[in-house]
Amino acid sequence: MKLHKIKDNSQQKKDSFSDIGTLTGKIADKTLEQLEREGVFVFPEIVKDAEDITRDQMIIQSVNDSYRSGNVMGFLGCGDERLIIESRFGGEEDDFFFQYLLDRVMDFPNIVDLESDANQDSRLFNFLLFLFPYYLKTAMRKGLFKKYIRHSYNDGNVKGAIDIARHIEKNTPFTGNVAYSQREFSYDNSLMELVRHTIEFIKRKPYGRNLLVKVKDEVKLVIDATPGYEPYDRQKIIEENKKNTVRHAYFREYLALQRLCLLILRHQKHQIGSGSRQIYGILFDGAWLWEEYVNSLIEDVFYHPMNKGGKGAQRLFACNIGLIYPDFISRDNKVRIIADAKYKPLDNIGNRDYLQVLAYMFRFDAKAGYYLYPEAEGSDDMKLWMNRGSTYEANVSPRDDISITKHGLKIPVDSTDYAGFVTKMKTHEQEFKQVFTTR
Template sequence: MRTTDNNGGKKLISFDNPNINDLSCIANRTLVDLQKDNPDLLVFPQSLGQYRDDVEKSHIFSLDEENLTTYNLMGFIGRNTSQLSISSRFAKDDKNDYFLHYMLQKVFSLNLLKFDQTANEENIWDFLLYLFPHYLKKAYSQGLYKAYRREEYNDANIKGAIDVKRHILRNIPFMGKIAYTTREHSYNNNLTQLIRHTIEYIKTHRFGSGILTNDSEVRDIVSKFNFVTQNSYNKNSRQKIISSNLKPFSHPYFTEYAMLQKICLKILRHEKITFGKEKDKVYGLLFDGAWLWEEYLNTFLKDEFIHPENKTGKNRHYLFENFQSIYPDFISRAEPKSVGDAKYMPLGRQHSYSENSERATSIYYKTIAYMYRFNSDNGFLLFPNEETSFFETYKIKETSGILKKIGLAIPQSSENFKEFIKTMNENEIELKLNLLTKERAIAQQRYI
């Protein structure tokens, strides 16, 4: 089954549908609730609920009578043999979800022009390949992981416990060699072997070689893992290595390897997970569209705008003198200050909400509060808009404040991914120039 994000309840489901029972077990439940008992459900950002970002409170979809309503989450989820794929609402068709792939490549610093998506659940797991280089670099930043492992030797340089049974089998008649075992602290261990097997698997993928060679840092890290596992890597031992890594990784120092292990296992075991071998378990891969959209905007606005990060505390600000942390999505580096919010939801029309509406609070009021905090007359909302760019200015009554809604045009008629990228680059430049031009105009008006 397929639908798009923010579908407005337009996906109709018949209660005669054989998937209805499985879908009902997923519907109307928060992510944090689903993840408790379903380790095969992977959600990004992976810091779910740790930073008061409310992602953990999100529903993947709701089911009411015959309507299936989706929100900001995109990706793939399933239970038993029932599977639901949620594309971005800007996907041209089932085959070409260019926008989601484009944002993932920008956020995770990849550049794959030769991209051809196929219309099946397999392409959802392709997204894991985008994540692998990012988390490989994060893990390697803590160094190569070392662990104790049992090694077997048969030579004259005995330095461990003699293995009598193996010695009798291999060294009779005696020729000067002794069979023995040692416990060594080694870079060549089950976890580094898992990473090596994942690297070799990715090489066989249709655009895997580009993922491993696109970045010089990734190439260097891959060569390090190849070197430390070169004497023991065996393609035929892949299932054994997977089994030895099924226990979640935990280490007080090498903390970044935990997520890398999880991604490697999902890449290598995706067929088992996709087709639901474990009865009644929920499995899948999901991306929070609001998080992805915000991080994507930062890739081309970061030179002119500060992007506070509530996940790291970087560029934290306070609403009051010394308490109540706030994190506007974007704050201009230049004076006078302007502040803006990234909104993944459709905002391409003027809409009035009731005064107690949570929608109005999330869309308008928060940004206006940030404007007041930074003594700014200029606020803006950035959202994706289908096909054409969008620009509207709203004057805040009886003040000098202005709130702008700016829509980045998402092309719908690109013949291929390369053409889509070219058009997106042009639209990004247009949005950036338009935004900065408006900033300068307001600055000039303020100081005249």
């Protein structure tokens, strides 16, 4: 197996990718949206009207004689070639920061070291299993999935279309029953059966029950809603779901869950990535993980609109024009603060970022803006005062009432084990939050 490792937000010479040339040729300069259509599992799922960069973000982008990586972390493969994308704060052996983000945001089991399993395909499969509780909980917020299915009956209470052939077969000589079928709105349908098969499959894993205990209420609802479940029906249920994917926009969360269940269950019959020309893998949007992690730290001080969930949408103008989703809007409406989570190095926060936050500040009458980013150096905050005046009149000077501050959260890079990393992170988190809690 040919394995190559890179860091997010980094740049490497194209020559260094020569040993995984086939895989590189299939992913270079392609967006997450394109790779998702080709079978790569992207978390969180792509949302068409999302304002963020997710849809157009590239895994590796050509820059002269080099490839530049973005905010994506995860695992990709093609044939016997593998690419691991770690966080830029990871060490030579361990990537504690990526593990910590997954643990805080998604309650992942503490076993996600990409190097700890010699079989990278098994590691990828475990990632898919760990995602299941999150996707199940998200989908079930819409309630149990119902759809019309056709049931066949043979009794004297005729309510649907009579099945002549089946009637002759079963009711000759005539005994008073009639064979008929009827379309009924039911919870016990092919999609809920697929979810049930996935639950039963995960239960048989050594860590399966511990994984499902986080969604025990949702699991009970699925089990109660699928009395027709039969273990030997798995392949038939898989084929039905492959042919009949969820189409209604309201149930897009169930579409993501359906796709994940199919990946998990089909792994048993067809190994993930079987075939030398197929791309496979799982990718995590680091920007989304960072934003949700920051929210877990400051949610008691800030509102958190979410474009991927369509929650907390704001408008720049009257008549519902100018849809925006600021990352964070302070709950204090007397001294309003706008904050933007940026999973990128300090030096990469530039002009477009400034314009975006200043527009949000203007919209919400905020005098202070913040960029919240991860850093390894432990640098002091950088406070930028907005200018007034014009170079044409030679009267440019800094204002003393409007500012944007680059506020970093220090990420430990010298920890020897995960427990030590967590301890240091807790200390740095308190320092990070203190800016907002002492105002």
